[in-house]
Amino acid sequence: MNLLLLDDADFIGADRAILRDRRLTHLHEVHRADAGDSLRVGRVGGLMGQGRILRLENQEAELQVCFDQPPPPKLPLTLLLALPRPKMLKRVLQTVATLGVPRLILLNSYRVEKSFWQTPFLEPTAIREQLILGLEQARDTVLPDVIIEKRFKPFVEDRLPALAAGTLGLVGHPGDYPTCPRGLPLNQPVTLAIGPEGGWIPYEVDKLAEAGLQPVQLGERIMRVETAVTALLARLF
Amino acid sequence: MNLLLLDDADFIGADRAILRDRRLTHLHEVHRADAGDSLRVGRVGGLMGQGRILRLENQEAELQVCFDQPPPPKLPLTLLLALPRPKMLKRVLQTVATLGVPRLILLNSYRVEKSFWQTPFLEPTAIREQLILGLEQARDTVLPDVIIEKRFKPFVEDRLPALAAGTLGLVGHPGDYPTCPRGLPLNQPVTLAIGPEGGWIPYEVDKLAEAGLQPVQLGERIMRVETAVTALLARLF
Numbered sequence: 159m160n161l162l163l164l165d166d167a168d169f170i171g172a173d174r175a176i177l178r179d180r181r182l183t184h185l186h187e188v189h190r191a192d193a194g195d196s197l198r199v200g201r202v203g204g205l206m207g208q209g210r211i212l213r214l215e216n217q218e219a220e221l222q223v224c225f226d227q228p229p230p231p232k233l234p235l236t237l238l239l240a241l242p243r244p245k246m247l248k249r250v251l252q253t254v255a256t257l258g259v260p261r262l263i264l265l266n267s268y269r270v271e272k273s274f275w276q277t278p279f280l281e282p283t284a285i286r287e288q289l290i291l292g293l294e295q296a297r298d299t300v301l302p303d304v305i306i307e308k309r310f311k312p313f314v315e316d317r318l319p320a321l322a323a324g325t326l327g328l329v330g331h332p333g334d335y336p337t338c339p340r341g342l343p344l345n346q347p348v349t350l351a352i353g354p355e356g357g358w359i360p361y362e363v364d365k366l367a368e369a370g371l372q373p374v375q376l377g378e379r380i381m382r383v384e385t386a387v388t389a390l391l392a393r394l395f
Numbered sequence: 396m397n398l399l400l401l402d403d404a405d406f407i408g409a410d411r412a413i414l415r416d417r418r419l420t421h422l423h424e425v426h427r428a429d430a431g432d433s434l435r436v437g438r439v440g441g442l443m444g445q446g447r448i449l450r451l452e453n454q455e456a457e458l459q460v461c462f463d464q465p466p467p468p469k470l471p472l473t474l475l476l477a478l479p480r481p482k483m484l485k486r487v488l489q490t491v492a493t494l495g496v497p498r499l500i501l502l503n504s505y506r507v508e509k510s511f512w513q514t515p516f517l518e519p520t521a522i523r524e525q526l527i528l529g530l531e532q533a534r535d536t537v538l539p540d541v542i543i544e545k546r547f548k549p550f551v552e553d554r555l556p557a558l559a560a561g562t563l564g565l566v567g568h569p570g571d572y573p574t575c576p577r578g579l580p581l582n583q584p585v586t587l588a589i590g591p592e593g594g595w596i597p598y599e600v601d602k603l604a605e606a607g608l609q610p611v612q613l614g615e616r617i618m619r620v621e622t623a624v625t626a627l628l629a630r631l632f
């Protein structure tokens with residue numbers, strides 16, 4: 159936790175907040191903080207700044223906070239991901255928030271097992287929990303939008319062309335394709351789709367291409383979804 | 396498992412192998428394979444090729460194998476990592492193997508908790524297990540060398556200068572440093588050091604610089620170790 163993120167419900171005054179949950183435990187056990195200590199704080203969806211611990215007890219902590227810094231900019235990106243398996247989904251949500259992706263679309267694909275759609279990790283509160291962990295890691299305050307699209311064809315035919323219009327549209331896909339471009343000009347908007355374990359099927363690659371997303375590859379090595387997300391974004395931006 | 400990796404002990408003849416462990420379970424449960432099916436195989440430290448399942452039973456499988464392809468090339472890299480916490484270590488070992496790092500040095504640092512050196516995940520068999528998972532993911536056969544250096548100063552003063560000589564020496568470190576270079580010329584050898592959670596302390600950054608490694612950064616966002624490894628390698632190579 160490189161940033162203590164505070165939510166509206168934590169505030170008891172304009173510059174006072176009370177902590178009682180996981181974050182209190184973290185102050186005690188990881189930061190080994192004391193009353194009087196200062197630490198970096200942020201307000202979910204708002205500014206970042208400094209907090210001073212006024213009281214630190216077993217059950218709660220009281221902080222005086224001052225916000226004066228904007229969060230870091232987001233990437234100019236819409237990321238489409240075939241829904242990963244639940245354990246990977248948790249990590250990918252954190253990674254996506256850490257890397258500064260502003261919009262994530264979780265999409266169906268032929269190789270996504272139907273059972274993956276039943277996971278409790280897709281509940282809005284569970285998604286938010288992982289995103290917050292990723293923001294705390296990166297030192298950012300702004301939650302990415304996460305959109306769930308359970309049907310591939312209607313989304314890719316009816317909505318993706320408008321989303322991808324005016325952006326560089328890419329599909330990360332192993333195979334005999336051009337290599338992924340490097341170091342795009344600042345603020346070049348991108349729409350990037352990354353497939354499931356086992357990859358998109360050819361029909362899906364064709365449909366994504368019709369919607370304006372061209373396949374690019376990163377070499378012979380097959381990466382896990384989380385690794386592919388990080389590698390593609392590090393190369394593009 | 397995108398590649399079934401076979402070890403000397405699995406062979407009962409020049410082109411015959413018997414499987415009984417985790418890999419057999421994987422054939423049954425994930426591949427849902429049948430006798431007669433073909434799949435990609437590799438020999439640890441050797442070539443890759445095709446295997447055909449001759450028999451597939453509950454207790455064992457017999458494969459006929461043919462090796463005719465070299466594994467993908469490794470990166471021209473020595474990676475130094477401050478020893479991560481045990482859970483992260485497992486994942487980092489997989490990632491390092493997947494990305495094609497040929498040599499990994501696990502190093503002490505002021506911010507590495509002493510208890511991390513006690514983890515059973517540092518046993519040679521445990522390290523090998525994670526590396527194999529990473530190779531199976533990537534489709535590679537060659538295990539990275541993993542070297543353990545429990546003392547920062549003697550390693551950095553006495554051995555690192557010779558290791559880093561003739562390479563581009565870099566330390567991934569957040570701060571007011573040049574940005575990490577992109578897309579190095581093919582076969583440019585690199586020595587890259589990545590710090591612990593919380594980063595190297597200034598003394599360590601100075602000692603690494605004396606040994607020939609200059610700090611570079613990736614922007615304001617603080618990444619987990621695994622994410623930083625992937626992002627730095629994707630940007631450099």
